Amino acid sequence: MNRVLKAQGVTKRFAGITALDEVTMEIDEGERVGLIGPNGAGKTTFFNCLLGVLQTDGGTVEIAGRDVTGAPAYRRAKAGIGRTFQRIELFPDCTVRDHLVIAERIRRGDGRLWKDIIGLGRPRPAEVARCDEVLELLGLVELAEEPIERLSLGQGRLVEVGRALMTEPKLLLLDEPSSGLDRSETTALAKTLEEVQSTQGFAILLVEHDVELVTSFTTRSYVLDFGRLIAQGPTREVMASSEVRDAYLGNFEVAQ
């Protein structure tokens, strides 16, 4: 099994706060892994340290066997890491297709981007093919030419996922994909994600407050509290542990 993430002893401090304290995590290809913890535990900071949005104060990060510690975000994207955002970061009057093509160039640090900005960039055949493939995978073909402002929040989330898939990530970081969705929209999103992930084989690291989604979607989970890993293992066991329940003040039930 190929290892897509090897993070060792990742540490991040902000002016006196240790937001991450020697966090170690390994993920293999095709795995679905949860990262949970109360507000302020360090989940977003960990994502940002993996993505290169933040530089770490200690530790190492390998993506698909490449040491990217200290590397800028675009090099990490090329190594195989992709992400979605908690708040949808889309341009309301651009179409779904525009988002997929342009986002791929931004992530890769592609030199053609300036041409896109002044309207001269034509998608390459390979980009068009990948775009069509991703639209198909996510069931978005009929919406390809629609401006984002006409989509529902759930469809917007799928476009977010589509943007990340354009670069064919080996590891996809999902930041609270259920945020703002109701239960049936969350279930539909999880089903699409599961189908796409199982056919494409990439791994997912899911940050999510919706315990039901984490329990049904992931097989393994890590739990952060005050920047430290306090538990890890099969998701159902982790959710049932007293330390995790205490960290969350015992306010959730795990469906059996």
Ligand SMILES: Nc1ncnc2c1ncn2[C@@H]1O[C@H](COP(=O)(O)OP(=O)(O)OP(=O)(O)O)[C@@H](O)[C@H]1O
């Ligand atoms: N840019 C920053 N400057 C200073 N402190 C920060 C910064 N970013 C995060 N922190 C602090 O680091 C800690 C971890 O925050 P982080 O946002 O990573 O937690 P989280 O688990 O993602 O929380 P949530 O579930 O609310 O999104 C918190 O104490 C937060 O206040």
